[in-house]
Amino acid sequence: MSLKVRQALSIGPLRRAKLVAGRRGLDNEITFVNIMEVPEVARWMKGGELLLTAGYAFKDNPELRRRIIYDLAGKGVAAFGIKPGQYLFGIPEDMVEHAERVGLPLLELPPDVPYMEIMLPIFELLINEQLYRRRRTDEIHNLLLNVLLRGTGLQGVCSALAQFTANPVFIFGYGTCLGAGYPPLAGSETLSWHQQALQEIFREVPPELQELVPHRATILRLSPELPESVVVPVACREKIEGYLVILQSSRHLNDIEIRGIETGATIVALEFAKEKAVAETEIRLRGELLDELLKGEIENAGTVLKRAAHLGINLAGRLAVIVVGFQGPDKASPYEVEIPSEVIHLLRSRFSRHPGGVLVVSRDSRVVGLLRFYSETEKELPERLGEILKAAKARFSKVRFGVGVGRPYEGLEYVKTSYEEAQVALKVALDRREEKPVFFSELGPLRVLFYVKDAxxxxxxxxxxxxxxxxxxxxxxxxxxxxxxxxxxxxxxxxxxxxxxxxxxxxxxxxxxxxxxxxxxxxxxxxxxxxxxxxxxxxxxxx
CATH class of the missing domain: 1.10.10.2840 (PucR C-terminal helix-turn-helix domain)
Incomplete structure (x- = not known):
């Protein structure tokens, strides 16, 4: 939508203007039209101007003409138009040479056309463009504001932006997809594949994405198989919490739309902050519940089951405890704060679809998880926990990790027993430097000694x-x-x-x-x- 110099030369009286130098600057963007009256005009230029003059200020001064050309080019003036006739018989040759050297488009204006006839058509286009830019920005802002007021969350943001941009839109955070919106008439199979491909990329955010400027759009090809994407990091409290990704599979967004989406990213950040606050409350409540179970403080099993159900956790059936521990290179390890939160994230993401959910809490530099145990769980658990160990080791290469798993028991009163068994298995895992999870059920004689260890x-x-x-x-x-x-x-x-x-x-x-x-x-x-x-x-x- 921006107005280039080459486009301006086809508008109104400028069609009769002659380009005498600076052809390589024809793609300069015009943002304003001004008239030169004094030699020091460059000091008031902000860049992007189409500057018009009759040449009176420099008609007899070659050195001033040279300085004006270089100063205007240095200020980013889009083009310099000179109207000969009253003070100049033509464009001075020295100005042509200087303008060609710096790439500043130098125009010879028709001598019989008033400035106003040149300026009005340009201003009309510029004003229309500003109105369009403002309208599209307001449209995006109002669209996202309505999403915020309706309370449809990040999923609502994605759906609204998908309709607006006619492209698939995703929001990723904490290693998972938090929302996905698809434009109408799009191929669902293709989009499903796109989402899976993006999920793998954002499971462990690459360093180049972590270095992007928050709330600023960047055009990236995230993988060879995907179309170019508009990626906007979303920050809360000066920390990147997630990424807004728009796949340009249907059409490319123009500059105005991208700037509008950047503005709207602040509303996405508000949704992030709101959902994070809700999540933090839920995490605290889940942690308190799990702490009570691990300590064996169960006054009423029915009440505990109801509390868990309100948090989306099913504690009916066999339950097993997982403990992930780590040993740093020394006691002053800089990872002591980061590791628990990273392991919690890994546990939640790997078990996000586990039937009944998973309870996770950090305790004494360890991360404890409680989950329901099914027949399929016994087959899948070693592989999933192995993936967690591998991912944690890749992130913290100087730290030794271990995973211990207690036996599954029916009944809340046995969660404490499973927890104690998991701690024993973890100790064995760390002592043996095991690269895989250790199950208490596989410890052989140690299982017998477990029951006399405190005697x-x-x-x-x-x-x-x-x-x-x-x-x-x-x-x-x-x-x-x-x-x-x-x-x-x-x-x-x-x-x-x-x-x-x-x-x-x-x-x-x-x-x-x-x-x-x-x-x-x-x-x-x-x-x-x-x-x-x-x-x-x-x-x-x-x-």
Whole structure:
């Protein structure tokens, strides 16, 4: 819709104007028409002007003519029209040379045409364009404002913009599609495929999208298979919360429409803020409910089931607890705040369609999830949790992750038991550096030890056999306990133990002698090895 210099030369009396220099500037955009009366006119130029003059100010001054051309070009003036006759017999050659050099269109105006006849048709077009721009911007703004007032949410925003732009519109945030709108008459299969392709892109937002300026549109081809898209990051509290994406599959949006959508992005941000506030309240309520279940604080099971139902969670049936934990490179890890929220996001997105929903809460640098257990769940759970581990590791490469899963139980009173089992499984996962989830049901003898781990006799037993060894490690910053565990795991084979510990065989022999000296036990005795293995297994189950 913008008016270019080349277009202006076909309007009214300008059809008789002659372009004498600066052809490469014919695509300059004209935003205003002005008349030059004084030599210092450049200081008042803002760019985009079609400037008209009779040349009186510079008719006898070649140096001033040079300076005017360069100053006007530097200010971004669209074109410079000179009307010869009264003060000039023609366009000075030096001005032609300077204008050609800087690419400023220099026009020789017809001498018999008043300025007003040149200006009026241009102003009429410019005013009409401004009216059109304002009308389209207001149309988008009012459209989105009505969506806001009707309370149809982000889905309503997408539907309204799809109708307005005649293109499919999506809103993505928190790794998932929050809304999708399709124009009428569009192919549903194609659009469904588009949405799936975009879903994969925004599941983990690429760095180049994270660096976009909030509420500013960018034209991008997000993948080779997709058409060009208008992408507008939507920010709340100076943080990008999501992305408005318009696929230009039916038609390309013009500059005015894109600017209007940028203006309307503030209303999308309001919807984000509103939905986020609702979501945060729901998250808090879900967290409180799960905390009560994990602590076993259940006064009335019926009331708990109703509270869960109001939050879209079905707690009837078998329930299992998942615990995701992590260990950073040190205690001052910068990830301690980011990781729980990222893991919560991963759990919610991977289990978004799980029947009955999922309850998730962050506790003590761990993330705990509770979900209903179906026959299909047992098959799908390892794969989904493996995806979560892989995604978390990709995001935080220096952090060790582990996942523990408790057994499923029928009845709310057993959620606490499943939680305790999941914590044991997590401890084993972290100790073994497992790259896959560990299920309590697969822990073998540890399942039996789990029920005696808190007995005073179990504590006394562990202290008797490995208490001195652990105390020595703590005092001398050694790791003889780990050496003993590795030695017993490898059936007392020195070569395999050395390979597993990445040390020389002689180092293992020296450490084993030290262990026998500290514990006072002969490692060649089968009963001693069994007792030490039992003590080590019990310590795996306790903090």
């Amino acid at each position: 005073p006799a179990a504590y006394t037993f562990c202290q008797e056999y490995i208490g001195k060894l652990k105390a020595y490690d703590a005092q001398n910053k050694t790791d003889l306990t780990a050496t003993l565990a590795c030695y017993l795991k490898n059936d007392g084979n020195l070569r395999r133990t050395a390979q597993a510990l990445f040390v020389h065989k002689n180092s293992v022999i020296y450490r084993l002698k030290k262990i026998q000296e500290i514990t006072g036990l002969d490692l060649n005795d089968a009963e001693n090895r069994f007792a030490l293995m039992l003590a080590l297994k019990l310590t795996q189950l306790t903090p």
